[in-house]
Every structure is written in C-alpha cells, then in structure tokens.
Amino acid sequence: MTRHRPGDLRNRVVDFLEEDREEARQESPEEAPRVRGASHALGESRKGPKRVYRLKNGLVSLNKTPTDLVPVVRNNSVSPLLQLPAEIRIQIWEHILGGMRILISTFTGAYFRPEYSDNPLHTRLTTDHLALLRVxxxxxxxTATLTFxxxxxxxxxxxxxxEFLKSTKPAQRDALRRMVVDRPLMLFYIHPKNKRPRIVADPCEPFPNLKTIIIEHWSLEDREDRVAxxxxxxxDVGSARGLEVKMLP
Structure with a gap:
C-alpha cells in the first residue's frame, strides 16, 4: 500500500477539486461555485487560520460575515431548529447549558476529577458541553454568556x-449571577486586618450583575462572637452591593 504524507494528500485533494471544478463548469454552472468554495477553503488552510476579531467585552465579533461563510449563514437560516421562535430556542439553550453547579478549583486528585455525576441519568460527565457554541x-x-x-x-x-478572573472575558464575568465561595476566600478579601495585596476589593467586585453569593464551610468551633x-x-458587603447573602455550615 502506498503511503502519502499529509501535505501530499492535501495537494492531491486540491488537484481533484480543480478537476471537478472544470467538469462542473461544463456540466452545471450552479455546481462550479460549490466546488470552487471547497478548493478555496483547502487553499486557505495552507496559509494558517484566519484572524478572529473580538469585541471590547472579549466575545467574538459577529458584525461582519466573512465572504466564505455567507453560504453557511444562508443554509443556517433554513434550519428547522433555528426557525423556531427565539423564546423557544433560548429555553432549549438554557436546558442544555444551565442548572449546574460548576466547581472552580486548582486542586487535583481523585476527589476533584470530573469522571462521574450524581445524576442517575448521566453516569459520566462530558467535557464538550460548550461545543454547542461552536456550531x-x-x-x-x-449562547455566548448563557453558561455564566x-x-x-x-x-x-x-x-x-x-485564575478564573484572569482567564475569563469581561462579558462572561458580567453575565455571572450566582457564586459560592468558601470562608477562607471571603475573609481574605474582606477582613480589615488582612494587609496582603489583593487583585480586587472583594469577591463580588468583578461581577457587576451578581445577584446571590453563598459562603460555605463556616466552622462550628468558632466562638459565637467571632461568628457574629x-x-x-x-x-455589609452584600447589602452594599444589593446582593442576597446566604451562609452555610
């Protein structure tokens, strides 16, 4: 069996497409643009990926549709799913992407490894929930900010x-509504005796549209006056920002 290097194989595919384009011109004028588009796409891949333009809030800019994507956008417009009313589509997206407790941790080990779910309907977790955004x-x-x-x-x-603050976009942080922090994290930022450098004034500051904050792991061994x-x-932090504050042991 003859083995071809990836580059050779790609060139052969381009050659075939060029031949098909010539045949398409002779047989059907409507087929020529389709074949030419496929050949052009393979040719572009040799030059590297196209630049992605982003808005100031960090999301991908959709203000202008690239020429090579115009046929794709046209095809999407006749999709049965995308022809549903916007309200129904949003409910579908929220059902797929929402209603979860997302753990943000730098710890490693078996306890933190996301292999199994408590939900009996889903015995294994998947890592491609956000693949929907790339469709x-x-x-x-x-759906760009629905997860948040x-x-x-x-x-x-x-x-x-x-690390979460450093790796997320402004639009994503603006969309976050509910967060849970542990007691050490909260006290690091709000305790008046802590003079160590902090990247924000308190954990709520980076999230202007936050509605609820829950503080977990209060020690039952703390003195009553200290807990109070x-x-x-x-x-005080919650009331200053108009938040619902919950504290759990």
Whole structure:
C-alpha cells in the first residue's frame, strides 16, 4: 500500500477539486461555485487560520460575515431548529447549558476529577458541553454568556478564584449571577486586618450583575462572637452591593 504524507494528500485533494471544478463548469454552472468554495477553503488552510476579531467585552465579533461563510449563514437560516421562535430556542439553550453547579478549583486528585455525576441519568460527565457554541454564528450569538448566567459557580480557594478572573472575558464575568465561595476566600478579601495585596476589593467586585453569593464551610468551633463578627462583615458587603447573602455550615 502506498503511503502519502499529509501535505501530499492535501495537494492531491486540491488537484481533484480543480478537476471537478472544470467538469462542473461544463456540466452545471450552479455546481462550479460549490466546488470552487471547497478548493478555496483547502487553499486557505495552507496559509494558517484566519484572524478572529473580538469585541471590547472579549466575545467574538459577529458584525461582519466573512465572504466564505455567507453560504453557511444562508443554509443556517433554513434550519428547522433555528426557525423556531427565539423564546423557544433560548429555553432549549438554557436546558442544555444551565442548572449546574460548576466547581472552580486548582486542586487535583481523585476527589476533584470530573469522571462521574450524581445524576442517575448521566453516569459520566462530558467535557464538550460548550461545543454547542461552536456550531454556528447564530447559536454562538444566543449562547455566548448563557453558561455564566444560568449556573452557580463555586470557587474553592483563592488561587482558583484569581485564575478564573484572569482567564475569563469581561462579558462572561458580567453575565455571572450566582457564586459560592468558601470562608477562607471571603475573609481574605474582606477582613480589615488582612494587609496582603489583593487583585480586587472583594469577591463580588468583578461581577457587576451578581445577584446571590453563598459562603460555605463556616466552622462550628468558632466562638459565637467571632461568628457574629464575620457574618456582619459579609452582610455589609452584600447589602452594599444589593446582593442576597446566604451562609452555610
């Protein structure tokens, strides 16, 4: 069996497409653009990926449709799914992407490895939930921030929280509505005696549209007066930002 290098095989495919294009010109004028588009796409791949333009909020800009994607957008417009009313489509996206507790942690080990789910209907977790956003431009436009607005984000430790801030886009942080932090993380930012450098004033500051914050892992061994003092500091932060504050043991 003859083996071809990837580059040789790609060139052979381009040659075949060129031959098909000539045949298409003779047989059907409508077929020529389709074949030419496929040949052009393979030719572009040799030059490397095209530049992706982003908005100031970090999301991909959809203001202008690239010429090579115009036929794709036209095909999407006749998709049965995308022809549904917008309200129904949003409900479908929220059902797929929302209603989860997303753990943000830098810890490793068997306990933190996302292999199994508590849900009896889903015995194994998948890592491609966000593949939906890559299906087409319209779906991306409707779902780009849904993961952040429809789920509860749980931060385990300060390093995980700060890495999350560094790796997310402004639009994603703006969309976050519910978050859970542990007591050490919250106290690191709000305790008046802590003089160590902090990247934000408090954990709520990076999320302007946050509605609910939950603080977990309050120690039952703390003195009653200390617990009351800590709770007062947390409530002050919440009331200053108009948040619903919940504290769980």
């Amino acid at each position: 087409c431009r319209q779906i991306y436009n409707e 607005s429809t789920n509860r984000f749980c931060f385990v430790g300060r390093s995980a929280f700060e 003092q800590l709770m007062k500091m947390v409530e």
